[in-house]
Amino acid sequence: MPDDVPLEEPPRRLSHGGRLGRVITPAEPHMWESLRIWEILLVVATLVPATLILLGDLPVRDRVIVAGCLVSILLLYVVLGRPAIVAENQRRGTVYLVLLALLFVPATFITPDATFALFGLCPQCFMVFPSKRAMIGVVVLNLAPAIRYLFLGPELGWLGFLTIATIVIFFSWVFGIWMEGMSQQNRERAELIEELMSSRAEVSRLSAERGALTERERLAGEIHDTLAQGFTSIIMLVQAAQAQADPARHLALAVQTARENLAEARALVAALSPAPLDGSSLDEALVRLADRLTEETGIAGAFAVRGESRPLPPHIEVVLIRAAQEALANVRKHAAANRVDVSVTYGPRRVTLEIGDNGRGFDPSRAGGYGLRGMRNRVEQAGGSMRVWSSPARGTTLTVDMGE
Numbered sequence: 240m241p242d243d244v245p246l247e248e249p250p251r252r253l254s255h256g257g258r259l260g261r262v263i264t265p266a267e268p269h270m271w272e273s274l275r276i277w278e279i280l281l282v283v284a285t286l287v288p289a290t291l292i293l294l295g296d297l298p299v300r301d302r303v304i305v306a307g308c309l310v311s312i313l314l315l316y317v318v319l320g321r322p323a324i325v326a327e328n329q330r331r332g333t334v335y336l337v338l339l340a341l342l343f344v345p346a347t348f349i350t351p352d353a354t355f356a357l358f359g360l361c362p363q364c365f366m367v368f369p370s371k372r373a374m375i376g377v378v379v380l381n382l383a384p385a386i387r388y389l390f391l392g393p394e395l396g397w398l399g400f401l402t403i404a405t406i407v408i409f410f411s412w413v414f415g416i417w418m419e420g421m422s423q424q425n426r427e428r429a430e431l432i433e434e435l436m437s438s439r440a441e442v443s444r445l446s447a448e449r450g451a452l453t454e455r456e457r458l459a460g461e462i463h464d465t466l467a468q469g470f471t472s473i474i475m476l477v478q479a480a481q482a483q484a485d486p487a488r489h490l491a492l493a494v495q496t497a498r499e500n501l502a503e504a505r506a507l508v509a510a511l512s513p514a515p516l517d518g519s520s521l522d523e524a525l526v527r528l529a530d531r532l533t534e535e536t537g538i539a540g541a542f543a544v545r546g547e548s549r550p551l552p553p554h555i556e557v558v559l560i561r562a563a564q565e566a567l568a569n570v571r572k573h574a575a576a577n578r579v580d581v582s583v584t585y586g587p588r589r590v591t592l593e594i595g596d597n598g599r600g601f602d603p604s605r606a607g608g609y610g611l612r613g614m615r616n617r618v619e620q621a622g623g624s625m626r627v628w629s630s631p632a633r634g635t636t637l638t639v640d641m642g643e
Contacts, residue, residue: 277359277362277366278316278321280358280359280362281312281313281316281359281360281362281363282313282359283359284355284356284357284358284359284360285309285310285312285313285356285359286309286310286313287355288309288352288353288355288356289305289306289309289310290306291352292305292306292309292350292352292353293306295350295352297349297350301349301350304345304346304349305346305349305350305352305353308342308343308345308346308353309342309346309353309356311342312339312342312343312356312360315335315338315339315342316335316339316363319331319334319335319338320332320335320339320363320367323335323367324366324367329367329368332366332367332368333367335363335367336363336364336367336376339360339363340376340379340380340383343356343360343380343383344383347383347384348383351384354384357380357381357384360380361377361380363376364376364377364380370412370416374412377412473493473496473497475535475536475571477490477493492534492535496531496535520548520550521550521551521556521559521560521583522542522544522548522583524560525542525559525560525563525581525583525592526542528560528563528564528567528581529541529542529567529579529581532567532570532571532579535571536571538570538571538576538577538578538579538596539577539578539579540578540579540580540581541578541579541580541581542580542581542582543580543581543582543583544582544583544585545582545583545584545585546584546585546586547585548583548585549585551590551641551643552643554621555590555621555623555641555643558617558618558621558623558639558641559583559590559592559639559641561614561617562592562594562614562617562618562625562637562639563581563592563594565610565611565613565614566594566614566637567579567581567594568610569610569611569635570594570596570598570635573598573599573601574596574598574599574600574634574635575598575599576596576597576598576599576634577597578596578597579594579595579596579597580593580594580595580596581593581594582594588642588643589640589641589642589643590640590641590643591638591639591640591641592638592639592641593636593637593638593639594636594637595634595635595636595637596634596635596636597634598634598635599631599632600629600630600631600632600633600634600635601629601631601635602629602630602631603627603628603629611627618639618641621641622641622642623639623640623641623642624639624640625637625638625639625640626638626640
């Protein structure tokens with residue numbers, strides 16, 4: 240039969256970047272914003288030697304210069320270094336490290352106590368550059384105290400110079416590699432979390448769309464099986480009344496069908512059982528449907544029960560009565576039959592509904608209407624199976640098999 244109740248396709252939305260339902264989450268904080276220990280280390284590594292030097296035995300002018308240089312490093316970090324690190328701006332970071340070296344080198348030439356600041360300054364190189372470029376900055380920072388030890392502290396000798404330089408550079412390199420790896424791991428973890436959140440949002444959206452589509456299909460099937468069929472019957476009865484000299488009988492049937500259609504609509508809105516089942520058994524409802532077909536069309540109808548009749552679960556009764564309604568509606572509109580047989584067979588754990596007519600038949604492989612497709616979907620969703628046998632001029636038999 241034709242698709243008289245079209246289904247609306249669910250709307251599709253593409254979010255930014257072509258991904259569906261992507262959730263935009265706040266960016267992960269830069270590791271240097273979250274790991275305040277490096278800022279604390281810089282403060283300690285500059286203020287401690289500055290304080291000790293101010294309280295030391297150096298000339299006042301030298302003490303002021305060294306302390307001023309070390310304290311200025313902190314001001315430089317706040318004004319230029321930290322913004323460059325957070326923004327990952329390597330150009331500004333390069334300017335920051337150059338100015339930092341210009342403040343640190345004079346202090347180390349005045350007194351070796353200023354070299355303590357290297358504990359806080361070396362990490363700054365790795366905060367600005369990747370590990371390979373950062374090592375250049377580390378070497379430059381260590382070059383000033385190394386030159387001082389070489390020329391102004393000859394008591395250390397070449398061995399002392401090489402030992403100190405090697406230790407400082409080696410541990411700076413190990414520290415930088417570890418720090419860069421941790422930073423990369425943090426970024427990958429942030430990307431993974433964002434991807435998981437996006438996937439979860441996508442699953443939720445698809446689940447909601449699937450639920451809406453399922454409910455839309457269910458309502459479309461209910462409307463097709465109740466209101467659409469009822470209106471079709473009313474139209475056929477009114478047309479038959481117009482062709483009769485005494486239309487009273489057909490008009491009475493049309494009024495009765497309209498009232499039952501109204502009851503179906505109310506039952507659908509209230510999510511109640513189908514009206515043919517309301518207050519009666521499945522067998523009684525099927526008898527009424529067969530009798531109604533005979534009253535409206537004159538087609539001889541017969542109903543038979545095989546096995547011991549028993550109440551069935553409500554959802555199975557709903558599926559069977561809807562299948563019977565659709566099958567009898569197809570007989571009324573398409574079969575041109577003069578007889579239809581309806582039977583219910585109760586097995587130990589299964590029940591089978593069979594509806595057969597002696598009409599013109601059709602080719603089941605070419606049947607593309609909504610009625611049979613919706614009936615099959617309803618039966619399969621309830622765990623049953625449906626078979627249609629038909630051939631031209633040899634009638635049609637529909638069988639619905641349901642397990643309890």
